[in-house]
Amino acid sequence: MSQNPLQEVELYAFASNSAQFYLTPHEFDVDLDGNLYASLSIERNELALGAEAAKSALDLKLPPDCDLVRHLLATSLTGDTTSVTLRIGRRDSWGDYWWISGTRWMGRVLGVEVADDVARVRCESAQVSLKRIGLRRLYSRKCSHVLYSSACGASPMTASAFVLEVYGRSVELDGGVPGWVSGGLAGGWLQTPDGARHMIIGDYGSGVELLYPAALEPGTEVLLTVGCDHSTATCQTRFDNLDNYGGFPAIPSKNPFSTGVF
Missing domain, CATH: 2.40.30.20 (Elongation Factor Tu (Ef-tu); domain 3)
Structure with missing residues (x-):
């Protein structure tokens, strides 16, 4: 008698500094390596084939009232980044044993939009963000920190x-x-x-x-x-948090390339 074919499922792992979520779009939960991937209605866009798949953007549709969407809405205000990993799980039907056969996509959540009946989550590939040229922090007079984020350090009022x-x-x-x-x-x-x-x-x-x-x-x-209006005055008087101020208020206003050095 020949062995039954392996069954394959998609497994999503969302992780931030404050929470982790393990989900699968299939009709049953998957218990793997001590993590329970809960069944949830998830739709995604088509990913490119081959090596280009890892560079593709990932767009997901989820129920708007699920815990993950609530978490993403909260972290969008605090600046806490959420990573996303899409893996493939396989099960040997003889032993009912799940194992991860590979990782198809890795990246981070860019944003979430909620409508009446669906939440859309936009994700960027790790390969794209790592290869982006330039500084990630903005060089501006006003503070670029997200209010109450770990970089800001202010206590919520x-x-x-x-x-x-x-x-x-x-x-x-x-x-x-x-x-x-x-x-x-x-x-x-x-x-x-x-x-x-x-x-x-x-x-x-x-x-x-x-x-x-x-x-x-x-x-x-x-x-x-x-x-917060991200000014030094508000940072000092309202939050007493000037030591963590992320702006550069002393940037010279005179451009030496257009006005000359002297």
């Missing part, structure tokens, strides 16, 4: 509030914006009880204005996180 009414992008709060955060929420975010974060572009005493409209029910408790 938050306040709780209850939603009174919502008018498009404007969210009225019961009792208004807490006094001690009033005037400092621009560049921060409003977080809902399920972990979704909505960027705040300004506050006006009785409420806040979001970048995009959000469906919030009256009475919902939200968490308001203070923002």
